[in-house]
Amino acid sequence: MGFALEAAVHARRFDVALSMDDGETLAVLGANGAGKSTLLALAAGLLRADSGSAELDGRNLFGPRSFLPPHRRGVCLLPQEPLLFPHLSVLDNVAFAPRSAGESRAASRASALQWLAEVEASELADKRPGQLSGGQAHRVAVARALAARPSLLLLDEPLAAIDAAAAPGLRRMLRRVLAGRSAVIVTHDLLDALILADTVMVLQEGRVAEAGSTQSVLERPRSSFAAGLAGLNFVPGTSVPLGLVDAAGRRLEAVSETPLPAGVPAAAVFSPRAVSVFPAAPAGSPRNVLRVAVTDLEPHGEFVTVRAGHLSAEISTSAAAELDLVPGSEVWFTVKATAVTLFPL
């Protein structure tokens, strides 16, 4: 039981395999163009794979010589925009799936009312989609999808188009309705993955960069995308005793949970908060010292994130002012060896 898919789409350089247990919620993370939408389209039957197969609860969705059309899959897609049918009332939108499954008008409307209550949107039943706010339309879209009683629910960036004020309420609602439900959530947002998902998969250029339980991926990110999501610095390289050497030949001292043999691929991960910024090379420092050029400054509150390529440091606004930082400034990032964690790749 559960959902398993392995498929390749050559034109999109997509080649991914995944499997989920029944009732599990998987968050798919990745940059734009990493293949997240392709994955959803393959599962929903809106795109044909060049090769591969998929199974849902023991039923074959597609294979080398078979293809189940979208309406027979029991896989429901919840797109980023709610896409409520504009010519139907909210109630009839939610009743669409039961009605399509052959239920009577009265029965489908009765179950639509139940699902509207489930997403706390009962009072919207008689409205037109055009009269709803973004958050309300999204709730209705969730109700419409749940009313189809899908075996697998696909959510494409469920909260990306929602304004910040409405997002927490919607996230709570999603968490409640997704509990115990098989679902795949495509997201950019770390918070969505943490709150909504049991497991995480990171896609990079059409391949699975890493997968595992949400906590393990976020605590020990292996891909630069996951590290960037967690706001951590991620430096890939080759292990040496007590640290690693990156592609540019810079040596970073680090601690690792398990001793690493020298000469294997490894990554050093450290928090931007552990980084200090100096205008000149600090003399006789026991720390890791990296000479970098500032590319960007992002103030937020009392802190400033100083970005230098893939690396970032978080320092106080007053310290940044004292350093007189501008994009292009040459500075030295320093970080204690004990603040850097080394992972095998």
Next chain:
Amino acid sequence: MTGTAPLAAPDRVRGPRAGFSGLPLWLFVVAALGALFILLPLAAIVVRVDWTRFPELVTSESSIAALKLSLTTSAAATTLCILAGTPMALVLARSAFPGQQVLRALVLLPLVLPPVVGGIALLYTFGRQGLLGGTLSTLGVDIAFSTTAVVLAQTFVALPFLVLSLEGALRSAGGRYEAVAATLGASPTTVLRRVTIPLVLPGLLSGAVLSFARALGEFGATLTFAGSLQGVTRTLPLEIYLQRETDPDAAVALSLVLVAVAVLVVALAHRSSGSAVR
């Protein structure tokens, strides 16, 4: 699912924009001349109408017969256009197959073909000596020079208008609602009936209105394929052409009737295409 075209061009909803237009002044003069070129001949008809005889002229037996025939055949042709054109527009807009571009060009051919040529083509298809004429004849069906021929001629020239405007509406609507409907468990037929057609209904209506207008004005193909028999194949444009020889006043009066119908049709089409975008 991201990055698809918006449901409709927002410019059309808001209408003319106020403020800076960026157009040179002389352009307005040329545009006004162009508009005049269309409006002046219409005004000429109104001026030329003999208003004292107008009611009598447009209610003569032959006029009424022609107007009735025109309206019924145009309505029938519009129905045929909807029945044949909707599937064609759907196939052209939503599917992809080799030769699709060529097929689209061929379907739109009647738009640019001289109607007389269309009439001759129909004659050599359905006429007694035509491609299908022999077969139809043995079945006891004789199409040429009948009211059916009028409807066929009108359908032939009006079909591209429906296909073109419906295909445009389908393309700007995109297929995203249909994709969602399918994953909600709706079969392709259900999706067509409950999602696609309702979504493009305004486009379908404006296409139908345009087809009706084109059918109403059809002359060349009708005359060639159906002839000019009062009450059977002599539609209003044919009646006007005939009257012009004997009673120019009657021709002008009937022309005004057609102008009025055309204005009504254009207004209807404009309204329904305006509400197509919300």
